[in-house]
Each structure stands twice: as structure tokens, then as C-alpha cells.
Amino acid sequence: MTRQATQMTIGSLAKAAGVNIETVRYYQRRGLLSEPDKPLGGIRRYDRGDLSRLGFIKSAQRLGFSLEEVALLLKLDDGTGCEEARTIAEKKLTDVRGRIADMQRIEAALDHIVHTCQARQGNVSCPMIASLLMGERIVRPA
Amino acid sequence: MTRQATQMTIGSLAKAAGVNIETVRYYQRRGLLSEPDKPLGGIRRYDRGDLSRLGFIKSAQRLGFSLEEVALLLKLDDGTGCEEARTIAEKKLTDVRGRIADMQRIEAALDHIVHTCQARQGNVSCPMIASLLMGERIVRPA
DNA sequence: CTTAGTGCCGTAGTCAAGTACAGGGTCAAG
DNA sequence: CTTGACCCTGTACTTGACTACGGCACTAAG
Numbered sequence: 001m002t003r004q005a006t007q008m009t010i011g012s013l014a015k016a017a018g019v020n021i022e023t024v025r026y027y028q029r030r031g032l033l034s035e036p037d038k039p040l041g042g043i044r045r046y047d048r049g050d051l052s053r054l055g056f057i058k059s060a061q062r063l064g065f066s067l068e069e070v071a072l073l074l075k076l077d078d079g080t081g082c083e084e085a086r087t088i089a090e091k092k093l094t095d096v097r098g099r100i101a102d103m104q105r106i107e108a109a110l111d112h113i114v115h116t117c118q119a120r121q122g123n124v125s126c127p128m129i130a131s132l133l134m135g136e137r138i139v140r141p142a
Numbered sequence: 143m144t145r146q147a148t149q150m151t152i153g154s155l156a157k158a159a160g161v162n163i164e165t166v167r168y169y170q171r172r173g174l175l176s177e178p179d180k181p182l183g184g185i186r187r188y189d190r191g192d193l194s195r196l197g198f199i200k201s202a203q204r205l206g207f208s209l210e211e212v213a214l215l216l217k218l219d220d221g222t223g224c225e226e227a228r229t230i231a232e233k234k235l236t237d238v239r240g241r242i243a244d245m246q247r248i249e250a251a252l253d254h255i256v257h258t259c260q261a262r263q264g265n266v267s268c269p270m271i272a273s274l275l276m277g278e279r280i281v282r283p284a
Numbered sequence: 285c286t287t288a289g290t291g292c293c294g295t296a297g298t299c300a301a302g303t304a305c306a307g308g309g310t311c312a313a314g
Numbered sequence: 315c316t317t318g319a320c321c322c323t324g325t326a327c328t329t330g331a332c333t334a335c336g337g338c339a340c341t342a343a344g
Contacts, residue, residue, distance in 0.1 A: 009320070009321070010320090010321070010322095011319095011320065011321075020302075020303065021303095021321090022302070022303050022304070023301085023302065023303080025322095025323095026301075026302060026303085030301095038321095038322085042309065042310070042321075042322065043309095043310070043311080043320085043321055043322080044321085044322090061301095062244075062248070063248050063251065063252060064248060066300080066301095067300075067301070068300090082259060085259065086256055086259040089252055089255055089256050089259065090256055092252055093249065093252040093253060093256060096245055096248055096249050096252060097249060099245060100242060100245045100246060100249060102204070103206075103238055103241060103242045103245060104242060106204070106206065106238055107235065107238050107239060107242060110231055110234055110235040110238060111235060113231055114228055114231050114232055114235060151290075151291070152290090152291065152292090153289095153290065153291075162332075162333065163291090163333095164332070164333050164334070165331085165332065165333080167292090167293090168331075168332060168333085172331095180291095180292085184291075184292065184339065184340065185290080185291055185292080185339095185340065185341075186291080186292090203331095208330075208331090209330075209331070210330090
């Protein structure tokens with residue numbers, strides 16, 4: 001079978017990846033995606049590799065990496081960057097665990113607040129806001 | 143005892159709250175903080191209430207509320223907004239729970255990645271990046 | 285009384301992550 | 315050969331949350 005089927009223009013690449021065309025170009029400008037050298041005419045062709053890379057960027061973003069970090073990660077792929085990549089991932093893991101803990105405290109606080117609110121509905125000043133205003137330090141400050 | 147001790151200028155308020163002066167002014171412009179009417183001269187004085195409010199804003203931000211949502215919450219405080227406030231808080235609670243679930247999936251993914259990385263350290267191409275490149279859908283797509 | 289240090293006000297700049305658009309070029313169909 | 319759908323480059327705009335700055339007023343210390 002011919003494997004030309006994966007050849008795409010920027011438009012179909014973007015569509016396939018579920019992002020805006022301009023986002024693809026933006027990533028190229030940021031050096032996250034390479035611009036395939038354009039043949040005679042001037043219309044670039046992209047393949048499955050580019051699509052994966054785009055998918056990687058989006059996955060990594062959902063993992064909480066900034067584009068700068070994603071760029072770093074991708075640079076580490078060209079060669080022996082595994083050590084560093086693991087270090088970065090470990091840092092991110094710690095980070096994520098901290099954020100989960102925060103979120104859980106937030107959850108508890110919100111839950112408490114909602115229930116308090118339900119309990120004394122007739123109140124004039126909202127107990128939720130009151131409790132927040134009364135300087136409860138729920139989440140670690142920054 | 144005199145309770146004039148809580149009177150502050152914008153500068154000390156900002157310092158006490160651990161934010162930039164300009165941030166305070168910004169919140170005032172956004173209507174999150176009131177500008178105390180300035181006496182004769184023209185230098186406003188802030189009190190513990192303002193400090194709490196500032197603390198509330200920061201807490202709420204850490205709770206994942208945007209400034210717009212915080213403004214909403216604060217507006218509900220002037221009167222009988224308790225019902226609405228609870229509704230907002232409930233929505234946020236659902237939201238936060240979803241985000242916690244996401245983060246936990248992220249955590250698992252990162253953890254897995256880190257361990258894979260540790261396992262086959264000698265590899266040329268980093269397994270972490272490889273796994274991300276191979277289109278693993280870890281987190282719900284947006 | 286003078287002057288350093290703040291405060292006030294208004295406008296403008298920054299940063300991340302896009303998104304939009306103008307003014308061209310190219311390509312495939314009819 | 316024309317038309318419409320895309321593509322290319324480059325520049326500019328957007329949003330959220332600040333942060334900075336210029337020019338003037340005021341207040342506190344010496």
C-alpha cells in the first residue's frame with residue numbers, strides 16, 4: 001500500500017489535531033513544530049509525525065506543562081535527554097501532587113461552605129462569604 | 143485601647159496583604175475593592191475590613207475563582223445573595239471535583255512515565271517522550 | 285520651610301497563549 | 315482561463331491578571 005495517505009496540508013493537520021490553523025503556525029514560530037521545507041510551489045506537507053507531535057504538545061499542556069516546558073521536553077528528545085526529562089517530570093509530579101492537595105482542601109472548604117449555606121438559609125449575610133471574609137486561610141498562600 | 147492601629151495607607155495595606163500596590167488599585171478599578179472616600183487632603187485610609195477583603199480575593203483566586211467570579215461573589219454579599227452564592231459555590235464544587243479527577247489522572251500518568259523512565263534508563267529515545275508522542279490520550283481533551 | 289517619601293490618577297506596557305486579518309500566491313475543478 | 319478554496323508571510327489584536335510610569339499633590343521629619 002502507498003503511505004502517501006498521511007500527507008496533509010496545514011489545514012487538515014490542524015483539523016486532525018483539533019486545533020486552529022493559527023495555533024499550528026504559532027507553535028512553529030515558537031519552535032515547537034518544524035516547518036517542513038516547502039517544495040516548488042510553496043505549500044508545505046505534514047505527516048503523521050507532525051500530528052503526533054501536535055498531540056504531544058496538547059497532552060503535555062493538559063499535564064500542566066507550559067509551552068516553554070514542552071519545548072524543553074521536545075528538545076530533550078533529540079538525543080540523550082532522558083535523565084533531564086525525568087527530572088522535569090518528577091518536578092512536575094511533585095507540583096501536581098501539591099496542587100491536588102490544594103484542590104482537595106478547596107473541595108472540603110467549598111463543601112463545608114455549601115452545607116453551611118444550606119443550613120442557615122434565612123441569614124442576611126451569606127455565611128459562605130462571611131467565612132471567606134473572616135480570613136480563613138484555606139489554601140497555602142501562593 | 144484605641145483601635146486606630148488598623149488604619150493603613152494603600153502601601154501598608156498592600157504590604158500587609160502581600161500584594162503589589164498596583165494590584166490593590168487594579169482591584170479597585172475592577173470594583174473588587176472599594177476606594178474609601180478620601181478626607182480633606184486626599185490620602186485614603188484602609189482598615190482591617192479591606193485587608194480581609196483582599197485576603198478573600200486571594201483565597202478565592204486560589205479556590206479557582208476568576209476575578210470576575212470573585213466580583214460576583216462579593217456583590218452577592220451586599221444583601222440577600224446567599225442563594226445565588228450557594229449556587230455559584232455548588233457549580234464551583236462540581237468543577238473542582240472534575241479538576242481533581244483530571245489532576246489525579248495526570249498524576250498517575252506522570253508517575254507511570256517517571257517510573258518507566260527509571261526502568262529503562264539506558265534507552266536512546268526517552269520513553270516518557272515516546273509515550274507522549276505515541277498519542278496516549280491521558281487527560282480528557284479539553 | 286524644604287524635601288524625601290508616599291499617595292493619587294490615568295494611561296500604557298507585559299506576559300502567555302493564542303486568534304485574526306490583509307495582501308498576496310497556488311492548485312484543482314469546471 | 316476563471317473561480318473558489320486553501321496556503322504563505324507578516325503584523326496586529328485579544329484576554330486575564332497584573333505591573334510600570336509620568337506628573338502632580340500631600341504629609342511627616344528635620
